[in-house]
Amino acid sequence: MTKDLREAIVEITLAGYQLEAEAFELLRILQSEEHFEFIINESLVEANSLSPKPIVITRDLVEKVLSKMAKGKEVAGDHVHLRSSVPLAKEISSDIEIIKDGNEEADSSGTIGDFNQYFRDRYEKLSIILHERLDFRDAHDVTTALEAKYGAKLKMTAIVMNKRERIDQVFLEVEDVESTATVLITSSKSRELFEMARRILPDQVIGIEAVRGKGDLFIAEQVILPDVPEKRSPKADCPVNAILLSDIHVGSKTFCSDAFERLVMWLNGKIGTPKQVDAASRTKYVIIAGDLVDGIGVYPRQEEDLIITSIHEQYKKVAQYIEQIPDYVEIIVIPGNHDAVRQALPQPAISKEFAESVYEVRNVRSLGNPSEVKIHGIHFLLYHGRSLDDVIARVPNLSLRTPEKAMEYLLKCRHLAPEYGARTSLAPECKDRLIITKVPDVFQAGHIHVASNSSYRGTLIVNCGAWQEQTEYQRRMGIDPTPGVMPILNLHTLDLNMMNFISSEVAISPNP
Secondary structure (H helix, E strand, C coil): CCHHHHHHHHHHHHCCCEECHHHHHHHHHHCCCCCHHHHHHHHHHHHHHCCCCCCEECHHHHHHHHHHHHHHEEEECCEEEECCCCCHHHHCCCCEEEEECCCCCCCCCCCHHHHHHHHHHHHHHHHHHHHCCHHHCCCECHHHHCCCCCCCEEEEEEEEEEEEECCCEEEEEEECCCCEEEEEEECCCCHHHHHHHHCCCCCCEEEEEEEECCCCEEEEEEEECCCCCCCCCCCCCCCCEEEEECCCCECECCECHHHHHHHHHHHCCCCCCHHHHHHHHCEEEEEEECCCECCCCCCCCHHHHECCCCHHHHHHHHHHHHHHCCCCCEEEEECCCCCCCCCCECECCCCHHHHHHHHHHCCCEECCECEEEEECCEEEEECCCCCHHHHHHHCCCCCCCCHHHHHHHHHHHCECCCCCECCECECCCCCCCCECCCCCCEEEECCCCCEEEEEECCEEEEEECECECCCHHHHHHCCCCCECEEEEEECCCCCEEEEECCCCCCEEECCC
């Protein structure tokens, strides 16, 4: 309890009032607000104006004061003046186009043959992307490359079956739909090429420039990934914001409820400096990249970490928060691995069977994972990020502290889950729906619980962080989360800022 809160309680008591427990909780959340003293004074004025005069200062009374401040008043120093009561975002029409919904019906019977077709589809589509490069238009498949004479230089596309590393050598076993071959990369040839080969994962589709060796051997001179081209992203023609969330984890004992309540109050213009309130008034979109709830049975003995042990009740609590978001704000949601959906990618939208309460309170746009949308012409790739665990564990020089680098690697691979197996389950479908076919303007993910961002070849990369404090599992894994840190994207300028709600002061920091 801060000095300001203690003084406020004394002031309320001396004025002849008691303080309701729920009102105390709200004041505790607000205690470091810049205008906390003004809120207390206005609450007492409001109570004194009522007839009959109440005995208790209630949460509803304090909420009423906050609403009045949001609708008609702005505090500046010791003065109060009127401001516009209509948020800018309310006057701007929504502009959302669904490009690709991960919820679409899968074409699969769950057989081994489906998996074979899945990887064949991956190879063919990513080979086409590689052939779009000017320097790889003349590349062959493995079968054709094997027909070349000994010593011939050639280019080919292949899918990696396996990788073996030695101190100064990397062997890649590669294939196409008919043939297999071995590719040798040595550090003596090129240290840069050798380090590049060490970053290659099984099941990736790559381009290889090589010299034909004996038998099925090729000596690599260059290895490339499909990668994304340089691009310039469009910008919205209106000054609206989108806030990017993920990993809320409602139901967990470590869910940051105070911080999330401050977020909701900020969205309603009830807290924050004039600059921060202005940012809230321009917020038209809330995009949540999965893990709305902590779930049930996601990992062994999870019930010990839960404060809400029913999946339906967890989603009901989410619904209570969503209901408080202004009705002019569009909400887009995809699932994560803690939500009540299958684990295998792509994931369908969160089922109404479990989250009916969420669908009842708002017209939420619930999509599958991954999905792609255009908002005011800006192309968003939305992905929860389960495969980031595998990529960070398997690719040298990637870290849980910098998830944006792992997301950058996925863009280079043009695939959201380049390696099959490990922690990331893939559905046995006939088509690979995890290929990054269209280059996004914004690539949004979460899962790692660390808020970070970067730009790669014109694509803005955002990992959203989380609304859950460090768990015991994360502590053991060495994950240092950044709870309550929220990315806010200005769609008119594509500037990204981080807002910190974990402290009682809502801080805006510029895009690093």
